[in-house]
Amino acid sequence: MQPTRRYWAVATLALALAALAVVLERPLVLAGAALVGAWLVAAQLRFTWSLRRLDAALAVDHELVPARVPTGTPVQALLSVSLDEPTDLAVTVRADPPVPATGSTRADRETTIPPGETAATVALTTTFPVAGRFRFDPPELVAADRFGLLTETVRRGPPADLSVVVRSPSTLHVGEGGDRIAATYGEHDSGRRGSGLEPASVREYVAGDAARRIDWKATARLGRPQTREYDTETELSTLLLLDHRAATGAGPPGESKLAYLREVALAFVDAAAADNDPLGCYAVGDEGLTVRRDPSADTRTYHRVRDAIETLTPTPTTDGAVTPAAGDGSGGGGIAAGSRTTAAGDGTLRSGGGTSPAAARRAVARLEDDRFGRTLRPFFDAQDRYVQRVSDDPLYRAARIARRGGATARRMVLLTDDSDRAGVRDAVRAARHGDATVVVFLAPTVLYEPGGLADLDDAYDRYRSFETFRRELARLDRVDAYEVAPGDRLAALLEHGGTRRRRARQ
Amino acid sequence: MTAAQGSRGPTGRRWLTVTDPRRRPLGFVGACAAAVAFATQGPPVGGVLGVAFLVAWVVAPAPYAVAFGTVALAALATFTSMAPFVVGLAGVGALAVLSDALRTGDRATDLRAVAAFVLTAVVLLAVVGIASTATEATWLLALALVAAGATLAYGTHRYERVTMGLVTEDDP
Numbered sequence: 001m002q003p004t005r006r007y008w009a010v011a012t013l014a015l016a017l018a019a020l021a022v023v024l025e026r027p028l029v030l031a032g033a034a035l036v037g038a039w040l041v042a043a044q045l046r047f048t049w050s051l052r053r054l055d056a057a058l059a060v061d062h063e064l065v066p067a068r069v070p071t072g073t074p075v076q077a078l079l080s081v082s083l084d085e086p087t088d089l090a091v092t093v094r095a096d097p098p099v100p101a102t103g104s105t106r107a108d109r110e111t112t113i114p115p116g117e118t119a120a121t122v123a124l125t126t127t128f129p130v131a132g133r134f135r136f137d138p139p140e141l142v143a144a145d146r147f148g149l150l151t152e153t154v155r156r157g158p159p160a161d162l163s164v165v166v167r168s169p170s171t172l173h174v175g176e177g178g179d180r181i182a183a184t185y186g187e188h189d190s191g192r193r194g195s196g197l198e199p200a201s202v203r204e205y206v207a208g209d210a211a212r213r214i215d216w217k218a219t220a221r222l223g224r225p226q227t228r229e230y231d232t233e234t235e236l237s238t239l240l241l242l243d244h245r246a247a248t249g250a251g252p253p254g255e256s257k258l259a260y261l262r263e264v265a266l267a268f269v270d271a272a273a274a275d276n277d278p279l280g281c282y283a284v285g286d287e288g289l290t291v292r293r294d295p296s297a298d299t300r301t302y303h304r305v306r307d308a309i310e311t312l313t314p315t316p317t318t319d320g321a322v323t324p325a326a327g328d329g330s331g332g333g334g335i336a337a338g339s340r341t342t343a344a345g346d347g348t349l350r351s352g353g354g355t356s357p358a359a360a361r362r363a364v365a366r367l368e369d370d371r372f373g374r375t376l377r378p379f380f381d382a383q384d385r386y387v388q389r390v391s392d393d394p395l396y397r398a399a400r401i402a403r404r405g406g407a408t409a410r411r412m413v414l415l416t417d418d419s420d421r422a423g424v425r426d427a428v429r430a431a432r433h434g435d436a437t438v439v440v441f442l443a444p445t446v447l448y449e450p451g452g453l454a455d456l457d458d459a460y461d462r463y464r465s466f467e468t469f470r471r472e473l474a475r476l477d478r479v480d481a482y483e484v485a486p487g488d489r490l491a492a493l494l495e496h497g498g499t500r501r502r503r504a505r506q
Numbered sequence: 507m508t509a510a511q512g513s514r515g516p517t518g519r520r521w522l523t524v525t526d527p528r529r530r531p532l533g534f535v536g537a538c539a540a541a542v543a544f545a546t547q548g549p550p551v552g553g554v555l556g557v558a559f560l561v562a563w564v565v566a567p568a569p570y571a572v573a574f575g576t577v578a579l580a581a582l583a584t585f586t587s588m589a590p591f592v593v594g595l596a597g598v599g600a601l602a603v604l605s606d607a608l609r610t611g612d613r614a615t616d617l618r619a620v621a622a623f624v625l626t627a628v629v630l631l632a633v634v635g636i637a638s639t640a641t642e643a644t645w646l647l648a649l650a651l652v653a654a655g656a657t658l659a660y661g662t663h664r665y666e667r668v669t670m671g672l673v674t675e676d677d678p
Contacts, residue, residue: 001666017573020577027638030634033651040569041655044659088611
């Protein structure tokens with residue numbers, strides 16, 4: 001119990017009487033001090049008994065509606081307190097939202113149970129500007145005695161958990177050239193045979209096979225000993241590399257490139273958690289790595305990766321704003337203007353350097369020291385700058401670090417956009433190692449730019465350029481590449497493309 | 507007797523002051539008994555102090571009224587010899603006034619609170635009485651009383667913390 005100033009005033013009164021008795025040498029005054037002191041103790045006991053009765057008669061209901069919301073969406077915390085019998089205490093009920101909650105005042109958060117009443121309700125509406133998991137602590141009950149001498153604060157009732165997620169896109173399309181992919185994320189063929197539960201194939205018996213693996217029915221059918229093989233159950237270790245550089249901020253609020261890429265990344269998290277597969281996550285901003293979690297299959301890692309992905313925002317540009325659209329491969333601007341990729345007339349793509357670093361080095365080595373060689377050498381010198389650019393490219397650097405940090409990962413999932421195609425190509429190549437596969441999810445810039453579909457002919461051409469780039473990546477060994485786009489905008493663009501082709505045939 | 511002014515407590519109720527004496531018969535009887543005890547010490551001083559005590563009971567919180575009565579009684583005793591009957595009557599009156607101030611209308615709890623008050627008062631007075639058999643120094647008697655009162659108050663505080671489940675390893 002917490003004494004109030006009034007309690008201390010009465011206690012001081014008792015002490016003053018005792019002091020007066022000493023000063024006046026009048027033991028009679030001590031009797032007054034004893035009575036006042038006894039009265040204070042009795043008031044304390046009375047408060048304790050009332051508090052216990054209140055606690056026994058109390059029922060607290062604490063609920064959040066809804067329990068999972070996007071950022072910025074109002075959440076209603078419903079807090080109802082009821083008593084089996086009226087109490088002689090003055091009771092204040094106070095909801096306790098977490099710190100990031102906004103939009104409520106202290107007065108909104110509390111209510112009192114009037115004397116003689118047995119119920120009170122708090123309906124608190126708050127919003128959360130940031131994503132994450134939050135907990136409304138059990139509500140506080142502040143009880144005060146009718147004399148104003150004592151108060152007590154207790155927490156009763158259950159906590160309420162809230163999951164705030166970033167605003168997610170409504171029509172997510174993941175596919176190739178406008179076609180959706182049907183496979184669910186996370187399912188995989190182990191490619192290995194051995195012991196397991198899923199029958200894979202039957203083959204002829206060879207010396208050394210265990211007798212218990214002989215398939216007697218197949219042996220009887222084919223007349224020769226046959227052995228049944230099973231798919232080996234393996235775990236697929238996955239490393240997510242999520243790009244959240246300024247260029248991924250292009251798009252309307254909640255429907256930016258990053259928002260769509262995030263949905264894909266979260267699907268991988270869910271799949272990994274469901275299959276108990278190891279999962280890691282690296283995130284790269286304009287200045288370098290912002291998240292680094294190496295693959296692990298424990299529940300805490302899944303939660304941390306999910307939290308990290310949900311709270312990522314596009315890196316602000318130097319002027320503090322998020323780049324609305326960094327431009328696609330056929331445009332300019334963005335964070336790596338020097339590495340722009342151009343769409344050649346024949347549909348192939350060439351990076352600003354025109355060739356890979358390795359090819360450039362080989363070409364320089366082959367040049368002879370004649371006039372022809374001296375004339376060409378300065379052009380190949382440009383590859384020095386290219387090498388410098390590559391090493392400065394955050395995505396490329398992140399891919400190399402991720403390859404080392406996630407060396408155990410059999411699959412790296414790269415989620416980025418096409419604003420820096422040369423950089424993406426370099427990053428994909430850097431990500432490949434051993435027998436690991438790379439899955440690339442690309443957000444075509446043309447489908448995210450505000451007004452990007454204003455000129456449908458131009459937009460379709462840019463989408464074709466993107467599709468060519470995607471296919472180029474997909475042709476790389478052990479690389480799959482998919483597009484991640486707003487379904488409605490892509491459908492509109494493809495419909496226009498179909499119309500244009502039909503018109504061209506006529 | 508008219509309604510008295512009093513400070514408003516956190517619950518909005520006037521704190522321990524008597525807004526209508528007819529609603530507090532126990533306190534009224536106790537205050538009258540104490541006033542009669544004063545008056546028996548002879549007019550005009552005894553009578554005046556008795557009336558002053560009644561007024562204090564009406565306008566001030568009960569512990570303050572009792573404190574005033576105690577000091578007044580001690581002052582009166584310096585001028586006149588006081589019969590034990592008078593001191594006993596004043597003491598019973600003070601007990602009644604303070605008991606009445608513990609009531610809130612919840613009969614069961616009121617009875618327990620009054621019983622606790624009387625028992626605690628008896629214990630504290632017994633401490634003083636026992637101490638007085640060992641020493642005649644008033645300051646030692648006062649020290650024994652304060653120590654006993656503080657122990658009881660703190661013990662009650664701990665009792666409340668434990669019974670409400672508010673004692674944890676981090677917050678003992």
